[in-house]
Amino acid sequence: MSYSRGPGLPDVDATMPAVLVVVGRVTPADVPRLCDELDSLLYESGATEVICDVTGLTHPDLTAVDALARLRLTARKAGCRLRLCGARQDLLMLLRLVGLSDVA
Numbered sequence: 179m180s181y182s183r184g185p186g187l188p189d190v191d192a193t194m195p196a197v198l199v200v201v202g203r204v205t206p207a208d209v210p211r212l213c214d215e216l217d218s219l220l221y222e223s224g225a226t227e228v229i230c231d232v233t234g235l236t237h238p239d240l241t242a243v244d245a246l247a248r249l250r251l252t253a254r255k256a257g258c259r260l261r262l263c264g265a266r267q268d269l270l271m272l273l274r275l276v277g278l279s280d281v282a
Contacts, residue, residue: 201234233264
C-alpha cells in the first residue's frame with residue numbers, strides 16, 4: 179500500500195482542540211520552550227482551542243502559574259482559547275489567587 183500527499187497543508191479538522199501536555203516540574207527555563215511548542219502545535223493543527231493537560235504536573239507553584247499565563251497569552255495571540263485539563267486543587271487555588279481562574 180502506498181500513500182502520497184498532495185501539495186499544501188494536510189487536511190485539518192479545526193473543530194478538534196489541540197492538546198499540549200505539561201508534566202513534571204516546570205522551571206523558568208521551560209516556559210519559552212512550552213510557548214514554542216504551543217506555537218508549533220497551533221500552526222500545524224489550525225485549532226481554535228487548546229487543551230493544556232496538567233495532570234502530570236508534579237509541583238504546581240508560581241513558576242507553573244507563570245508558564246500557564248504565558249501559554250494563555252500565546253494562545254490568545256493565535257486567536258485560540260486555552261483550557262486546563264486535570265488541574266489539581268492546589269494549582270486551581272494558585273490560579274484564583276493571582277486572578278487567572280478563567281484559565282481553569
